Structure formats: C-alpha cells, structure tokens
Amino acid sequence: MLLDFNSEKPIYLQLAEAIEDDILRGIFDEETQIVSTTEISVNFKINPATAGKGINLLVDEGILYKKRGVGMFVSSGAKEKILNKRKEGFFEGFILSLLEEASKLGISKDEIIKMIERGNER
Amino acid sequence: MSLIEIKDITKDYGKTRALDNISFTIEPNKIYGLLGRNGAGKTTLLNLLTNKLFPTSGDITIDGETVFENDKALGKVFYMMERNLYPETLRVKEVFKWTREYYPSFDIEYAGKLADSFGLPTNKRIKSLSTGYSSIFKVIVALASNAEIILLDEPVLGLDANHREQLYKEIITNYSEKPKTIIISTHLIEEVAELLEEVIIIDNGRLVKKEPAEQLLAAAYTVSGEASKVDKYIEDRKFTGEQVMGKFKSVVVLEEARHKDEALANELNLEFSMVELQKLFISLTNS
Incomplete structure (x- = not known):
C-alpha cells in the first residue's frame, strides 16, 4: 500500500485503489481481514475520516465488508469485481485516449494493431 | 459532545486589535488545524478559549455555557501552551499526579507509557528538559488528560524528525x-x-477560512507551463500565488478543480496539479 501525497488524486481514492491493488496481488486474500482504519491512518499520518472514506467506498462497492466488533474483511468474489471494474476503466482510460492521441498523430487503426503486436513480441 | 461557539469575538490590546469580530463554530470530535502567520491572533484565540484572557467583546461557549469564569466548561478543555508554565522544580511524574487533581480522568499509566516510548525519564525535573523534550512532555500531558477538547499550540517545537513522526502517530492513535x-x-x-x-x-x-480541508483544497488548483501561455489561461480567471522562473510560470487558480479547462490547457501545453495546503495558505495570507 503506497500513497502519493503529490498526486492530483484525492487521498481517499488513492487509498481505495491501493487496497484493491493489494487484493489483486493477493496480499489481502478473500475472506481474510485487512488492516484497520486506525492502522492505516497512523501509518500514513492521515486523518482517520479520510481513511474511513476510502474504506467505505470499497464497502459500498461490495469489495470489503464489516464484521461487527472484529474489523474489515475482503468479500468473496472481490477479486473478480475489481478486475471487471478495472477492465471497464481500461477501455475508458487507455483505449479511448489512445484512439484520441492516434487520430491527432494520424495513426491508422491498422498501424495501431501492428504496434500492439510489435509490443507483444517484445 | 463539546460544541464550541465563538461569537463576535473582538480582542484589543491597548490600541492594537488582535482579533476583529471573529465568529465560527467548532464541531465536536474533529481534528482542526489553526493556521495563521506570526501575530495573526492564533494564541490570543486559544487564550480566550481557555479563559486566560478576557475578550473586549463577544462570547465563547462550550455546549451553550460561557467559558469565562466557568470551571465546568473549562474542565472540558486541555490547553497545551507553547510557553512552559509548570513549576520548574517539579519532576515529570509529579506533574502527571498534579494534573490529575484538575483533570480527574487523567490517565497516569498511559502518560507513563508514552513517556517511556519517547525516552523521557519521568523522574527528570521540568527545568532540565530540552526544548524538544519539553514539547514531548507537554503533549503527553495533553493526550493523557482525556479532556474532550485538546488545544495544542506548536506541539512539535524543537522535535527532531523521528520524534515528530512518532508524535503525529500518537495523536492519531489517541484520537482513533x-x-x-x-x-x-x-x-x-x-x-x-x-x-x-x-x-x-x-x-x-480576521477569519479567512474555516472549511473541511478537502473542500478547501478542491476550491483551487495549480496550473503551470510557459509564462505567456499561463497568462492566456488565467486571463478571465481569479488567481494568486504567482511563481516565475525564467520562462516558466505557475499560479494558483482560485476556482473549483472540477471547472478547469482541460481542452484549453491541452492546447496551450499546460500542466495541472493539486494545490498544496501550505501554498494555498501562503497565497491567502500574503497581504
């Protein structure tokens, strides 16, 4: 889990993404407990309300769930949920902006596909 | 619950007006930053809040009760002052016991543990503490007081980087x-x-801002790039905090970050970044 305090992205969003990354990488397995909001806020020296906001985002999306009196757990199926979400984001974030930049530079669709193949071979 | 209401507070020292008709509310259970330049009136405000000073006019209440000459309201507040007002010949552990007389829920055991973790021997006399350890000692007393409201005036004065980090972490742990x-x-x-x-x-x-940190920072952003192009971008915009280095220029634009003109910035080859609290503070108080 790493946060970039110089980034334009709000800390709570970064935190939510960092936890998602850790779930994808298997640092937090499904149905296991993650670190507490207090631990997160103490470690990064961020306001507990900010940490809570990031965690709640993931609770709302069903990626984490709260066990009363115990703490936060990774939901089963969380990995798949994150993957699906990221795939949608991949289209919006990478593909569309790739096509936009390509049209600015006058790169054709065929050329793009060739570039992707070339990239794959490396 | 401990709602603080500051109502039309004015404080004059002779002919000097230290605070000029300030009003705001401090909601319970949040961490606030009280920021201001030297002489802005921060310490005066804290002194008024704790009945160390009397206002020229106005009132301050905690849960509806005035703080002036009111022990009940004042018992809810612990004030860690920048100056040291403890009797110098007392030992650290004696101050712990003494504080419990005034703050019955003072946690001596917790204070001892904190002292331990910072390497502060509790049998030391107050006068023998270095500037850094004097700060540590005072923050420990504040955190252990278990008061509903704690005021920390320059809590990390004289502390090395390691101790500052540790202290911030202790504050968050205590608050959580x-x-x-x-x-x-x-x-x-x-x-x-x-x-x-x-x-x-x-x-x-005067009160310049009292806002959630997130909201304050979202109300401005930085734009930078080639000076003449930055000028073009800020033509019809409110801005502050200009910084010029050769042909490079960066300014703080005073408009909500979600209103920034990405297309124009792209065309002018400009870069956006988040405004830092410190930069925003400097530009808001640089008069």
Missing part, C-alpha cells in the same frame, strides 16, 4: 481510540496537512 476535538496550531503546515479534517485560517485578526 478516544475521539475528541483536537485543535493544532502550527507553522509546519505541510507536515500536518493530511492529519487535518478541517482548517481554520486567521490573518490579521
């Missing part, structure tokens, strides 16, 4: 375990920026 109102007055804005839920900025005795 026992939520309370914490008001931190400091000049080290960058260090506490992420710790704060709300920011209070005073300048020349």
